[in-house]
Amino acid sequence: MKSLKLIFSFIILCSVGVYSCSDDDSVNDNYADSFDRQVMLANWADNLIIPAYQDFNTKVAALKTASDAFAIAPNEANFSTLRQTWETAYTTWQNVSMFNIGPAQSTFLRSFLNIYPTNATNIDANINSGNYALQDINRKDEQGFPALDYLLFGLAETDAEILQFYTTNANANNYLTYVTDVVNRIDALTNEVVIDWEGDYRATFINNSGNTANSSTNVLVNEYMKYYEVFFRNGKIGTPAGVFSAGMQTPENVEAFYNKDLSKNLCLAALDALQNFFRGTIYNQTTTVESLESYLDFLNTMKEGDDLSLLINNQFNTSRDLISALNTNFYEQINTNNLPMLEAFEALQGNVVFLKSDMMSALNINIAFESNDGD
Amino acid sequence: MLNTITTYLKQPVKAAPLAVFRIIFGCLMLFSTLRFLSQNWVETYYINPTFHFKYFGFEFVKDFGIYTYLLYAITLSASLGIVLGYKYRLSTVLFFLSFTYCELIDKTYYLNHYYFVSIIGFLLIFLPAHRYFSIDAKREPKLAFTHIPRYNILVIQLMLFIVYFYAGLAKLNSDWLLRAMPLQIWLPSLYDLPLLGDLFQKQWMHYLMSWSGMLYDLSIPFLLFYKRTRVFAFVLVVVFHILTRVLFPIGIFPYVMILSTLIFFDSAFHEKIISVLRRFFRLKDQPKNVILEWMPNVKNRIITGLLVVFFTLQFLFPFRYLMYPDELFWTEEGYRFSWRVMLMEKGGYVQYKIVNPETKNWFYVDHSQFLTSYQEKQLRTQADFILQFATFLEGHFRTKGIKNPEVYVESYISLNGRLSQRFIDPNTDLTKIKDSWKHKDWILPFNDEIYGF
Numbered sequence: 089m090k091s092l093k094l095i096f097s098f099i100i101l102c103s104v105g106v107y108s109c110s111d112d113d114s115v116n117d118n119y120a121d122s123f124d125r126q127v128m129l130a131n132w133a134d135n136l137i138i139p140a141y142q143d144f145n146t147k148v149a150a151l152k153t154a155s156d157a158f159a160i161a162p163n164e165a166n167f168s169t170l171r172q173t174w175e176t177a178y179t180t181w182q183n184v185s186m187f188n189i190g191p192a193q194s195t196f197l198r199s200f201l202n203i204y205p206t207n208a209t210n211i212d213a214n215i216n217s218g219n220y221a222l223q224d225i226n227r228k229d230e231q232g233f234p235a236l237d238y239l240l241f242g243l244a245e246t247d248a249e250i251l252q253f254y255t256t257n258a259n260a261n262n263y264l265t266y267v268t269d270v271v272n273r274i275d276a277l278t279n280e281v282v283i284d285w286e287g288d289y290r291a292t293f294i295n296n297s298g299n300t301a302n303s304s305t306n307v308l309v310n311e312y313m314k315y316y317e318v319f320f321r322n323g324k325i326g327t328p329a330g331v332f333s334a335g336m337q338t339p340e341n342v343e344a345f346y347n348k349d350l351s352k353n354l355c356l357a358a359l360d361a362l363q364n365f366f367r368g369t370i371y372n373q374t375t376t377v378e379s380l381e382s383y384l385d386f387l388n389t390m391k392e393g394d395d396l397s398l399l400i401n402n403q404f405n406t407s408r409d410l411i412s413a414l415n416t417n418f419y420e421q422i423n424t425n426n427l428p429m430l431e432a433f434e435a436l437q438g439n440v441v442f443l444k445s446d447m448m449s450a451l452n453i454n455i456a457f458e459s460n461d462g463d
Numbered sequence: 464m465l466n467t468i469t470t471y472l473k474q475p476v477k478a479a480p481l482a483v484f485r486i487i488f489g490c491l492m493l494f495s496t497l498r499f500l501s502q503n504w505v506e507t508y509y510i511n512p513t514f515h516f517k518y519f520g521f522e523f524v525k526d527f528g529i530y531t532y533l534l535y536a537i538t539l540s541a542s543l544g545i546v547l548g549y550k551y552r553l554s555t556v557l558f559f560l561s562f563t564y565c566e567l568i569d570k571t572y573y574l575n576h577y578y579f580v581s582i583i584g585f586l587l588i589f590l591p592a593h594r595y596f597s598i599d600a601k602r603e604p605k606l607a608f609t610h611i612p613r614y615n616i617l618v619i620q621l622m623l624f625i626v627y628f629y630a631g632l633a634k635l636n637s638d639w640l641l642r643a644m645p646l647q648i649w650l651p652s653l654y655d656l657p658l659l660g661d662l663f664q665k666q667w668m669h670y671l672m673s674w675s676g677m678l679y680d681l682s683i684p685f686l687l688f689y690k691r692t693r694v695f696a697f698v699l700v701v702v703f704h705i706l707t708r709v710l711f712p713i714g715i716f717p718y719v720m721i722l723s724t725l726i727f728f729d730s731a732f733h734e735k736i737i738s739v740l741r742r743f744f745r746l747k748d749q750p751k752n753v754i755l756e757w758m759p760n761v762k763n764r765i766i767t768g769l770l771v772v773f774f775t776l777q778f779l780f781p782f783r784y785l786m787y788p789d790e791l792f793w794t795e796e797g798y799r800f801s802w803r804v805m806l807m808e809k810g811g812y813v814q815y816k817i818v819n820p821e822t823k824n825w826f827y828v829d830h831s832q833f834l835t836s837y838q839e840k841q842l843r844t845q846a847d848f849i850l851q852f853a854t855f856l857e858g859h860f861r862t863k864g865i866k867n868p869e870v871y872v873e874s875y876i877s878l879n880g881r882l883s884q885r886f887i888d889p890n891t892d893l894t895k896i897k898d899s900w901k902h903k904d905w906i907l908p909f910n911d912e913i914y915g916f
Contacts, residue, residue: 123651123654123664124654125654125655297655298655299652299653299654299655322829326827330826331826331827332826332827332828332829333826334817334819334824334825334826334865336824387648387651394882396882399882437814437873440812440814441812441875441883442883444810444812445810445811445812445843445875445876445877445883446810446877446882446883447810448810449648449808449809449810449877449880450648450810450877450880451652452648452649452651452652452808453652
């Protein structure tokens with residue numbers, strides 16, 4: 089009898105102990121000889137993510153000021169300022185697009201701000217009827233930067249003709265209102281995300297430092313990968329170059345289709361942002377802090393393997409060289425000679441192998457999101 | 464000699480250990496099935512995916528859409544039947560069939576634990592686990608026996624021996640012992656565990672864990688078998704499995720193993736458990752001793768033959784990898800159903816390319832259109848998955864108007880911390896390949912060497 093009791097109380101004690109341990113996401117003090125994910129998360133939040141959002145917020149505020157001024161006085165000067173602030177804000181957006189976590193995820197920031205190609209037919213219909221609710225997720229391709237791209241660059245052939253839509257057109261007021269509404273929505277969403285990051289979300293993000301599927305590191309690195317593959321590699325280059333559509337190029341799918349001369353710059357800005365995040369480069373500076381690069385280096389010195397972070401950086405640089413050599417206007421590049429686009433795509437592909445296969449494996453970050461049991 | 468063995472195997476022993484095992488196994492399956500349902504896995508694993516990866520030879524096994532839940536209802540009630548020993552044969556047959564059927568729907572979800580459960584479910588059909596302390600025995604006293612031939616208990620013990628010992632053999636390789644892989648990758652990421660997290664950053668700890676894991680697996684069945692070391696061994700079992708539960712997401716498997724090893728304890732221990740249960744449920748006292756003798760009748764002869772064949776297969780099947788060239792960890796030919804657990808960390812990348820031979824146009828496939836992320840994860844590292852999906856894509860794009868699509872893959876794998884290496888020959892048109900037991904010569908050779916089993 090005694091042995092029975094002993095054995096079972098032993099099992100129960102251990103199991104209880106396990107449950108309380110394994111479900112415990114508590115955080116320990118820093119260890120000198122280990123890589124501390126929490127320090128990395130704090131760096132990401134304080135040196136990369138929040139400053140990037142704040143900068144973006146400033147640029148969006150400037151866009152809003154410009155659009156308000158344009159609504160009051162739709163003249164050439166204000167129109168040109170509006171276009172300029174749009175371009176700056178759109179370029180800065182590339183720095184934060186990948187951080188689809190927390191408030192950005194819950195507000196669907198990326199979906200509302202940058203789904204392209206934009207739906208020009210629906211936008212026209214909205215303007216004519218004056219009846220639209222931009223909060224509707226089904227209207228995500230009728231707003232954001234791509235909608236402004238159409239409204240500021242795509243309504244007609246020449247700049248003068250475009251401006252007429254806001255001045256002499258019978259529906260001029262509706263056009264002005266739509267532009268203002270779209271800009272206000274960008275502004276409101278951005279504000280919401282920035283305020284949350286500056287407030288409670290920062291601590292939530294940093295404290296969720298374990299290695300579970302829902303931990304900040306795992307979620308953000310997975311988002312980073314998804315952004316790299318889907319929104320960056322495919323969205324900016326692969327899809328318009330026809331990589332997924334049986335050799336049928338669809339140049340009208342390039343980012344900033346109506347402005348056109350912006351597509352390469354947006355792509356390069358996004359590439360820089362991706363590499364900066366990998367390297368842990370402090371926003372708008374050159375100093376690096378703990379990030380994926382130093383994490384890989386730390387793990388690497390331990391197992392004396394190949395220098396993975398060097399390979400990844402080299403591949404980023406190769407990709408940058410190839411993209412820089414493209415026409416500033418991807419639409420034109422695809423129409424005249426698609427081959428360099430495909431070569432750029434292959435270079436970006438090369439880093440998917442290093443990032444997704446080698447890095448994720450080295451960091452022991454699970455790619456599957458669903459919960460599941462393992463062996 | 465043979466006589467001594469058969470006498471030993473036929474010798475009547477108390478039925479309590481097998482009855483307790485039946486109850487424990489039934490309870491665990493009840494719990495595990497409920498857990499599976501509560502996680503909504505039936506839907507995410509079986510109903511939602513549009514495509515399923517089939518086991519070679521089991522392509523006919525289909526999910527039943529929403530009616531897949533019926534299979535789980537069967538598993539659930541059969542588990543209850545096993546616990547209670549109610550309509551035992553029917554329960555065990557239904558349990559084995561329904562559980563195994565669900566496993567066969569999609570090999571994405573293959574786990575050695577599930578294989579183990581299927582095997583135990585199969586063995587229980589032929590074991591008299593319902594002859595003692597069961598509803599069947601109570602309702603039909605002529606079925607009730609207090610003693611059963613010894614081999615019935617040895618069968619379960621032998622199966623546990625195979626699981627542990629083969630898992631130990633598989634660890635006798637240079638990656639596990641000399642490079643402390645993959646623990647060297649897995650352990651450091653668990654830095655936030657209390658106490659252990661700190662130690663897991665040290666390289667000596669990775670080696671210590673690797674070597675002790677190997678020694679544990681190889682020795683534990685023997686330590687459990689000998690009376691003098693049994694309690695010590697059981698403490699090891701509990702510590703080891705609880706540790707794996709802390710370190711890795713392995714569901715209820717640790718509890719299955721811990722509780723299964725109780726079958727090594729002597730019958731007095733199990734009778735105590737039963738008397739506790741009797742008192743708790745206010746059941747009547749034990750019946751008089753009745754011994755179930757092994758009779759050389761047709762049924763028993765068939766069962767004996769079946770068990771001999773079954774265990775011969777169990778001993779040989781894990782070694783089938785020897786018939787394939789190249790590294791087992793790389794090709795994974797003969798990897799499944801061999802008790803190889805926790806041996807590899809694989810990262811992978813795969814991209815399908817469809818070529819229309821008439822126009823020479825090509826394009827890449829967006830897998831997420833067809834596969835869940837769990838399925839994609841398995842697809843990345845296993846050649847048979849890669850081939851099966853290629854065949855599916857061939858059919859899919861035929862219906863999309865490409866007459867004879869060619870399917871190629873760009874595929875890379877990083878194995879146990881090695882830098883990614885190309886896995887599948889990018890120039891092989893996979894639509895020309897048929898899956899078989901033969902070596903897949905379109906897998907590129909592994910450019911390193913792993914020594915050992």
